[in-house]
Amino acid sequence: MDDPAWHAWYDRHAARLLLYARQWLADRASAEDAVQGGFVKVWRGCRPGETPDVPLLYAAVRSEALDLLKSRARRRAREDRFAAGSGDAWWEDDPLVSQERAAAVQGALEQLPIEQREAIVLRVWSGLSFPEIARTLGENENTVAARCRRGLAALERLLPEGCREPL
């Protein structure tokens, strides 16, 4: 089933899905495993000519990430916790963006509760609407909006003084 259509989908969503998976799995390889599992499952469930539902795709990756996190929790509990300064950046190198601030944003995100963090990631970097985020997480729209709002407020507080200006 090497449908070329999935390549376009992959190009559009892979980096976002990877960032989302990394909210649970600190190491890049594990996060890629979660993306692989979720992507393949959802794409296999599509009929020919059909494209996957975006919230379903994120939900599948989330499920894979949680499964991987559980299976590796015992032996790698410490490693899979979020550790700032791991050297594995979440962002592409961009000359227009201060690397210091990019690292600060990652560090601040890692300190947020997972509920707020995943809502922010889905809203900001995946570009999902609140109804789509609600479908992804199986939550109420108001709930995810509140989480996002509180998370952004906390993120702003957590950013160092010199990194609060716009990027």
Add this chain to the structure above:
Amino acid sequence: MNRFENDDGREEQGAEAAEGMILDLARLRPAAPSLALRERIAADLAAPLSMETTSSSRLPTTAPRSFAWLGERMLWAAGGAIAAAVPLLLQPRPLPAEALPADTNRPAVAFDQAEAAPRGARAPDMPAAAPTAIAAAAPQGVAAEPQGVAAQGPFAEESLAWSDDGVQFIDGQIPARVIRHWVLERFPGADGDGLVRPREDVFVVPVALR
């Protein structure tokens, strides 16, 4: 609802600031996955479902896991049932039905016959009841025994059980205590194997009611 609203639908004062922050943060572009990830996904999608995937360890299988707990519990339950059944199956089986009296609670039988053919007190271990008269009923099935065997008489007897049927009124008038005794008779057989048959003795002991 893409704006930040609270549960009452009122727009937050900082909604615009939050939207601005979202736009600002979105300028950070997520890092791309490795090139190998695309190849792995392509291999998975190209492989038939049964041969999936680059490695089975990469894709967590959720469906079997969801029923694993049930299978494990059923296995434990079956093990417990087997462990409980084994002692029951290993218990010694009771004697065959034909070797035992069919009904120990049935009423006294053949009083007339018992009184007509008394055998006398020949049960030394009979419960002490101060019998004034003891009678024995001919066991059922005697008529069907082989010719010549009954005439020889049993060469051995084995006491099986006693039963006290309590005081009954013979002919509706004479109070008597009825006691039954089941005996296993062993007869010498012509071929040397011998025969075994049960016998029921009925002891009718007249009593005086005060």
